Amino acid sequence: MAHWLFKSEPSSWSWDQQVACGEAGTQWTGVRNHSAKLNLMAMKKGERGFFYHSNEGKAVVGIVEIIKEYYPDPTDASGKFGMVDLKAVEPLKKPVTLEEVRAEPKLAAMVLVNNSRLSVQPVTEEEYRLVRRMGGLK
Template identity: 55%
Template sequence: MAYWLFKSEPSTWSWDDQVSKGDAGEEWDGVRNYQARNHMREMKLGDLGFFYHSQKDKEIVGVVEVCAEAHPDSTTDDERWECVDIKAVGPMPKPVTLADCKAEPSLAEMVLVNNTRLSVQPVSEAEWQVICALGGYSQKA
């Protein structure tokens, strides 16, 4: 299993919007960055990701799961762009802010800390565990 982070402006697509889609999930569409698209092409069913609110709050607010692998993005006819579908798994009991991540020495190499603009990014297993601990998130077996 791999881990990821999905960034969204809450005014465009919020955690509540994601939760409202239930187990069917929703396309993570509209991404027009080659690096972010390539990350989505690497994703497999069951991979987990953090749902991050960008803009003013800048915090990880939930956990999502990839429920459909890369496929054409329905928001464009341009075949270069693909996306995955994700579904909400659960909220982060205590949102983990960008400031929290930057203050944690073990997260110094995390993509989020060093490239806050990339909308879809990988998260290492060690980073995943640290952020889950910071947010009080317990993965169910």
Template identity: 55%
Template sequence: MRYWLFKSEPNTWSWDQQVARGDAGEEWNGVRNYQARNNMREMALGDRGFFYHSLKEKAIVGVVEVCALAHPDSTTDDPRWECVDIRAVGPFKTPVTLADVKGDPRLSDMVLANNSRLSVQPVTEEEWRIICEMGGFSA
């Protein structure tokens, strides 16, 4: 299993909206960055990801899993853009903020700490474990 982080502006697509989609999940569409798209192409069914609220909150608020492999993005006719579908697994007891991530020396190499603009990014197994612990999430 691999680990990822999915960023969303909560006023566009929030954790609560993701949870409301249930087991069907939701297409992670609208991504127009090649690196983020390529990350989604690498995903496997069951891979886990952090759900990150950007803008004001700047916090990881829950865990999702990939429930459909990369496929054409339904929001465009441009064949270059693909996306995966994700479903909510569970919320964090305590959101883990960007400041928390940047303040923990164990996470200094994490993509989020160094390139917080990338909308879909990889997370190492060690980073995953640390952040789940910080957020009070046990899988």
């Protein structure tokens, strides 16, 4: 099972808004980068990832789950991009900041450290477990 990281500016879409959507979740629209698109296309229902507040806060704040696999994004007039649906699973007990991720040698190869602008990123199993632990989860 793969793991992912989804970036969102809290002023545009926050963890609290994601949580408020409940079990129905929400559509992850607006991705317009081909690398991020390929990541979305690779996602499978039931896989989990991190919800990351970008620009404001710069921290992993929660765990999300893919509840619907890749399909066309109606907000894309070109028809080239798609989306997945996500639901909130649980918050981290303590947000894990980008600064903390960068300071952890075991996370030196993490995409978040090396390509921080990519809005949807893969996360390895080891990275997923370590960031969860750093955030107070088992």
